Amino acid sequence: MDHRNYIGLVIIAVIIAFIPTLVKNDYYIGILVFTALNCLTALGLCLLMGYAGQISLGHAAFFGLGAYSTAILTVNLGWSPWIAMGAGACLTAVIALIIGVPALRLKGHYLAMATLGFGAIVNIVFVAAVGLTGGPSGISGIPQLNFLGIELNTDKSFFYFSWAVVILGLFLALNLIHSRVGRGLRAIHDSQEAASSLGVNTSKYKIKIFVLSAAYASVAGSLYASFINYIDPGPFDVMHSVLLVVMVAVGGMHNIWGAMIGAVLLSILPEFLSALSDYFGGIGIAYKSDYDMLIYGGILLVIMLFLPGGLYEGIQRLLQASRNLINRFKMRAFS
Amino acid sequence: MSSGGSFTDLLQFIFMGLQRGSIYAMVAMGFNMIYNSTGIINLAQGEFVVLGGLMMVTLTMGLNLSIPFALMITVIFVTVIGILMERFTINPVKSPTVLRLIIITVAVSILLKGVAMCFWGKESHYMRHFTGTEPFEIMGATILPQTLWIIGILLVIVVGFALFFNFTMTGKSMRACSINRDAARLAGINDRNMVMLSFALSAGIGAVAGSIITPIIQMDYARGALLGIKGFGAAVVGGLGNSFGAVVAGLLIGIVEALGGGYISTHYMDAFALLILLVVLFIRPSGIFGSREASRLKEF
Numbered sequence: 102m103d104h105r106n107y108i109g110l111v112i113i114a115v116i117i118a119f120i121p122t123l124v125k126n127d128y129y130i131g132i133l134v135f136t137a138l139n140c141l142t143a144l145g146l147c148l149l150m151g152y153a154g155q156i157s158l159g160h161a162a163f164f165g166l167g168a169y170s171t172a173i174l175t176v177n178l179g180w181s182p183w184i185a186m187g188a189g190a191c192l193t194a195v196i197a198l199i200i201g202v203p204a205l206r207l208k209g210h211y212l213a214m215a216t217l218g219f220g221a222i223v224n225i226v227f228v229a230a231v232g233l234t235g236g237p238s239g240i241s242g243i244p245q246l247n248f249l250g251i252e253l254n255t256d257k258s259f260f261y262f263s264w265a266v267v268i269l270g271l272f273l274a275l276n277l278i279h280s281r282v283g284r285g286l287r288a289i290h291d292s293q294e295a296a297s298s299l300g301v302n303t304s305k306y307k308i309k310i311f312v313l314s315a316a317y318a319s320v321a322g323s324l325y326a327s328f329i330n331y332i333d334p335g336p337f338d339v340m341h342s343v344l345l346v347v348m349v350a351v352g353g354m355h356n357i358w359g360a361m362i363g364a365v366l367l368s369i370l371p372e373f374l375s376a377l378s379d380y381f382g383g384i385g386i387a388y389k390s391d392y393d394m395l396i397y398g399g400i401l402l403v404i405m406l407f408l409p410g411g412l413y414e415g416i417q418r419l420l421q422a423s424r425n426l427i428n429r430f431k432m433r434a435f436s
Numbered sequence: 437m438s439s440g441g442s443f444t445d446l447l448q449f450i451f452m453g454l455q456r457g458s459i460y461a462m463v464a465m466g467f468n469m470i471y472n473s474t475g476i477i478n479l480a481q482g483e484f485v486v487l488g489g490l491m492m493v494t495l496t497m498g499l500n501l502s503i504p505f506a507l508m509i510t511v512i513f514v515t516v517i518g519i520l521m522e523r524f525t526i527n528p529v530k531s532p533t534v535l536r537l538i539i540i541t542v543a544v545s546i547l548l549k550g551v552a553m554c555f556w557g558k559e560s561h562y563m564r565h566f567t568g569t570e571p572f573e574i575m576g577a578t579i580l581p582q583t584l585w586i587i588g589i590l591l592v593i594v595v596g597f598a599l600f601f602n603f604t605m606t607g608k609s610m611r612a613c614s615i616n617r618d619a620a621r622l623a624g625i626n627d628r629n630m631v632m633l634s635f636a637l638s639a640g641i642g643a644v645a646g647s648i649i650t651p652i653i654q655m656d657y658a659r660g661a662l663l664g665i666k667g668f669g670a671a672v673v674g675g676l677g678n679s680f681g682a683v684v685a686g687l688l689i690g691i692v693e694a695l696g697g698g699y700i701s702t703h704y705m706d707a708f709a710l711l712i713l714l715v716v717l718f719i720r721p722s723g724i725f726g727s728r729e730a731s732r733l734k735e736f
Contacts, residue, residue: 156535158542203718209534210477214668215717218710221665225710229703339661343542350539391553398547402525405540
């Protein structure tokens with residue numbers, strides 16, 4: 102693995118360590134926990150989109166399967182949240198395998214629609230299977246996590262824990278990308294025919310990544326359930342699947358760091374905008390959460406039209422441009 | 437009596453299925469139109485339907501316009517949106533990848549949904565029926581006048597498009613472009629205009645679908661995704677690109693859905709159409725009416 106990636110991980114860890122000294126408000130810490138969970142799901146989705154070149158418009162279903170597994174197993178059966186999380190991830194992986202084997206034979210639009218349909222069906226089941234999922238009113242009283250004797254019962258402790266999981270997930274993903282599997286995946290992305298002619302088992306790789314990314318989403322879902330102690334079908338709808346794709350695409354789907362940038366940015370942007378409009382309340386422009394969708398759609402459209410590599414590519418271009426500028430000044434100074 | 441009762445039930449479900457299915461058929465025709473001219477699946481197709489319905493609500497209930505006049509304005513309004521979408525988001529993208537195109541149409545759908553929510557709010561909107569709500573009785577089952585309007589308008593659209601694509605120069609040019617774009621261009625057809633026209637027609641047909649179904653389902657801003665995906669299901673079952681197949685498949689899916697909702701479970705009603713979509717995609721992605729040979733040429 103490239104040493105720059107290790108530096109990136111360390112930088113994130115340092116930032117995370119210092120955030121609670123800067124952000125005192127529990128509400129904002131809570132937002133940053135949701136940001137971490139979005140990052141984790143986006144990481145998995147980015148492996149699928151950016152590295153295997155396959156789209157999934159159904160990842161909120163995997164997120165939801167993790168959350169409901171945790172909720173049902175802990176509340177109804179009294180299991181430990183950790184075992185429930187593992188069982189949820191296994192269940193989600195099996196479901197992803199069952200869906201993925203036929204779905205990943207499809208390409209492009211067909212795959213997009215198949216995953217969209219799958220996601221919609223899972224959401225309908227969450228709403229309709231009242232006996233199991235509690236229906237629209239959901240499940241409450243989900244127990245907290247206990248990590249090595251520490252109750253994760255405050256926003257701050259859960260904040261540290263969730264970001265530790267993100268860093269772990271990032272580390273695993275980076276290792277995967279720089280392994281034989283990762284190189285095979287990139288070959289699939291560029292040309293499936295060329296890759297398979299060189300002996301890369303394309304369908305096997307694609308399914309593996311699909312299952313892995315579903316498991317990432319499932320773990321994020323379990324953490325979500327443990328964090329807010331209550332779930333209903335609302336957050337696991339088709340719109341959330343779409344939003345996850347937006348995060349990955351806005352950040353830059355061809356790079357795992359891009360997905361991180363996108364997930365962080367889009368998770369905190371609405372909060373940032375509403376805080377901003379509170380601050381500038383005098384002007385008479387109030388930001389409402391109703392505008393979220395306009396903002397997301399607008400950003401995604403602009404990025405896709407003018408910067409298809411996402412913000413990551415934009416940042417790289419900026420760095421390159423500034424480097425060129427500095428070099429030019431140096432040349433002039435020495436000449 | 438019991439056998440008569442169950443037959444009445446069956447008939448009732450079939451009427452309901454035809455009503456829903458007509459809408460899926462029209463959404464599917466919209467998908468096909470754009471797919472044939474560009475190879476793109478427009479994920480904002482359901483949003484055209486929603487915008488059509490909501491615009492109709494404002495014009496008929498808010499401004500109290502007559503139904504035909506309101507329908508005309510609604511179709512023009514949504515058609516313009518379709519043209520703008522093509523001009524500003526599809527046309528400028530040179531040599532796009534499929535993934536990028538999918539995400540662009542997703543972005544447009546989020547944007548349109550956001551616009552719909554800002555203007556019309558989150559609540560669902562009531563709209564008056566075209567000609568009263570006094571149901572007709574046919575062999576014990578009842579059918580709303582609005583359902584007859586829906587089926588009738590679907591027929592008019594199908595016949596209209598058949599005439600357009602077979603007997604007008606523009607329609608034939610569009611077909612030529614969908615068969616072989618390069619050859620069509622060599623023959624002097626402006627293929628870029630044909631793409632724009634396909635977006636216009638597709639948006640227009642979506643607007644009509646939204647306008648006629650709103651009195652029955654009460655439109656709200658968030659319905660687009662499900663309408664779109666069921667319409668896509670009809671397009672796939674009918675064989676993507678095949679308009680006749682789309683209509684038959686749309687009606688069939690509507691009927692299956694109504695029967696499933698009636699006899700199995702109303703809670704899972706929406707899931708039946710989606711299950712059909714998944715099963716067909718997984719087993720025979722060329723669709724039931726599509727030929728395997730033709731579909732081999734397409735990118736799945």
